[in-house]
Amino acid sequence: MIHVVGNAAIDTILSVERFPRPGETIVARGVVEDLGGKGANQAVVIARSGERVRLVAALGDDTAGARIRRSLDAEGVATDGLVAWSGATDRCLVSVDAAGENMIISLIDAAYTFDPVAGAGRLDAVASGDWILMQGNLRPGATRACLALAKQRGATTALNPSPTWPAAEYDWSLVDLAIVNRGEAIELGARDDPFAAARALREAGVGAVALTLGAAGAALVAGDGERRAPAPRIAAIDAVGAGDVFCGALIAARAGGRAWSEALRIAVDAAAIAVTRRGAQSSFPTRAEMTGVFSQRSVEEHRA
DSSP: OEEEESOOEEEEEEEOSSOOOTTOOOOOSEEEEEEEOHHHHHHHHHHHTTOOEEEEEEEESSHHHHHHHHHHHHHTOEEEEEEEESSOOEEEEEEEOTTSOEEEEEEOHHHHHOOSSSSTTTTTTOOTTOEEEEOSSSOHHHHHHHHHHHHHTTOEEEEOOOSOOOGGGOOGGGOSEEEEEHHHHHHHHTOSSHHHHHHHHHHTTOSEEEEEOGGGOEEEEETTEEEEEOOOOOOOOOOTTHHHHHHHHHHHHHHTTOOHHHHHHHHHHHHHHHTTSSSSGGGSOOHHHHHHHHHHHHHHHHHO
C-alpha cells in the first residue's frame, strides 16, 4: 500500500500572456477550476498507475471538500484517511503564461493545521513494505513525525519538498527518496549546480535523490551512481501538475517492483503527457495512458 500524506485543494488556473510585473495589473485570457493539491494529485496518478493508494489529508467541511472526496472515490483512491476540519478547503491560485510556465500561490490553512500522527489512528495501517509519500504542505514538525513513524514501521519514505521549508527544518536521515526540481535542489542542497546539490542532500542523509530537469528529463543520484532519463520531444503548453505526475508515476513504478532506470523513464514519459494539456488533474494521463506508458517501458527494458 502507498500512503500519500499531504493535502487536497481546489485549483483556480488563470491563463495569461505573461506574468505581471510588481504593481502591474494584467488581464487573464481565461480561467478554469480543477481539483488539485499536491497530495491529491500524486495519489490520483498512483491510482491510475494501478497501485493501491490512500490519501491522508484534511478537507474543509464545505462543498469543495465534498467535491474532492467524491472525485477521489471515483479515481479509486482510498479516502479513509481524510478528515474534516472547521475551516475552508485549501485553494491554489495558478497563473500559466503563453510559454507554459506557471506561478502558484497556495492557501494551506487546512494542511498547516493538520497533524496526521495525533489522534484517530490515520496512520495505524502503515506496515512494513509500504510506502509513505509526502510533500511540503504540512508543518515541518508534522512531516518529520510522519516520516519517523514510517521508518519505525519498516515503510519506505519519499519526500517531495514542495513548497520548501528552510533546509534546517528537514531530517534527511528519515528520507529514503527525495524528489526535487532544479530550483528546490539548489535551495535545499546549498549548491549552485543541481547535481552537486543532490549529492549534498545524499551526504546529509537522503538515500537517493530524483532530480527533475524540465525539458532535459530527469536524473537519479544514488549510492551506486547517477542515472539519467531524457525527455521526449514534445510541444509543451502547460507545466501545471507535471511534477506531481512525475512523483506519482515514479513511486508507483518503484512500489510495483520496477528497477530505478525503468521507473525514471516511466515517470518522465508520464509527465511529458501532462505538459501537452492545460489544467491540473484534467491534464493527467488517463488510466489507459498510464497502462500504455508502463507497458511500453516494460517492452523496451526487456529488449535491452
